[in-house]
Amino acid sequence: MNGRILKGIAGFYYVETYDKKVYECKAKGIFRKANLKPLVGDDVSIDIIDEEKKLGNITDIFPRKNQLLRPPVANVDQAVILFAIVKPNPSYNLLDRFLISMKQQNLPVIICFNKQDIATKQEQQELYDAYEKCGYKVLFISVREESGLDELKELLKGKTTTLAGPSGVGKSSLLNKLVPDADMQTGELSKKIERGKNTTRHSELFFVDIDDGENGSHHEGEDGFYGTYVIDTPGFTSLEMRDVTPETLMQYYSEFEEYEPQCRFGGCSHIAEPDCGVKNAIEEGKISKVRYDNYKVLYQELKNMRPDYSKKARR
Known part of the structure; x- marks a missing residue:
């Protein structure tokens, strides 16, 4: 029988089938061996162990359209x-x-x-x-x-x-x-x-x-x-940025892209450089100052997280 995982708690997965029945399931050990963990949103196949108690086992996880890391869910549009x-x-x-x-x-x-x-x-x-x-x-x-x-x-x-x-x-x-x-x-x-x-x-x-x-x-x-x-998904009050550096941060601010060719220097960080096309666009109201101010905060935070190799080299 096929279904979709609604929720997973402490190794139990609650799977809703096409006829809207919900079964409490465990995942077979083969998934642990394959380092594959069922996720909310997964389309799965289950074997029914006890119809009256609505218990079953997940026997197969169908190919995922995608898989998010934060939050950890699958098959999201x-x-x-x-x-x-x-x-x-x-x-x-x-x-x-x-x-x-x-x-x-x-x-x-x-x-x-x-x-x-x-x-x-x-x-x-x-x-x-x-x-x-x-x-x-x-x-x-x-x-x-x-x-x-x-x-x-x-x-x-x-x-x-x-x-x-x-x-x-x-x-x-x-x-x-x-x-x-x-x-x-x-x-x-x-x-x-x-x-x-x-x-x-x-x-x-x-x-x-x-x-x-x-x-x-x-x-x-x-x-x-x-x-x-x-x-x-659970409410959050903080969110760690992973795999983002000061140099790559600008890639996530798509509104900068149009004005970057107007920067005097290649690889302009849009922070302290003169003749910066992005900063000029902000002054002209073409880019949100709210977004840019936050870009600067995140940029500085990422720089502060980076080890100071120059000090280590002098020791």
């Missing part, structure tokens, strides 16, 4: 990163870190700002100008007033989307609007494994019931399950 416009104010540093991580993993991103109902037009415009100009889809919503949710659902339709964001921005409330029985599903699972849902730190996949023919239906195809899915 896009990411929605949720921040609040106000209360709390968005951390541009944290947002840019997430965008860098998603770009490293070649995953399209939708930036979604919540609490539109208590934010000013100016606050929204500043965020729009900062991120729309660099090629991201920017969406403003109010989960409380349910504004903007129809547009968000259109962007989710027929895809598997990982939903991420810091605590306090309304991620749980949004999930409950998209999946009305999400609390019930999570509560039942938490009861079964005797853990409170608020203490878990795991990703979980939910089917979003959007009535739109095949895109909204829950059905199985030759290469796996199709429909609209959202993967809820």
Whole structure:
């Protein structure tokens, strides 16, 4: 029987089959030998051990379309990163870190700002100008007033989307609007494994019931399950940048690229060099100063992390 992993906790994997039954499964030892760990979002084959107790074993993991490292999930089409416009104010540093991580993993991103109902037009415009100009889809919503949710659902339709964001921005409330029985599903699972849902730190996949023919239906195809899915991931307050150096950081700021040919020096860092095309564009309002200021903060942070080989050489 084929299914899709909804959640994995302490070596147990909860697999939903095409007929919407959920089985608690263990992964066979062959996966450990192959250094292959099942992930949330994996399409798998299972053997049923006990139909009444809904127990089984994962016997096969089908080829993955992709695999994300942070968060560790599989078969994802896009990411929605949720921040609040106000209360709390968005951390541009944290947002840019997430965008860098998603770009490293070649995953399209939708930036979604919540609490539109208590934010000013100016606050929204500043965020729009900062991120729309660099090629991201920017969406403003109010989960409380349910504004903007129809547009968000259109962007989710027929895809598997990982939903991420810091605590306090309304991620749980949004999930409950998209999946009305999400609390019930999570509560039942938490009861079964005797853990409170608020203490878990795991990703979980939910089917979003959007009535739109095949895109909204829950059905199985030759290469796996199709429909609209959202993967809820734990809230984060920090995000480590990996495999990024001061020299490569600019590659993650795509809005710089157009103006780099105007820099006097090849390999310009856009920090201290004179006649810098990027800095000129910022002064002319063509590049967001918010983004550039954060670029400088991240650049300096990466430089500070680098060992000072010159001092070691003098010793």
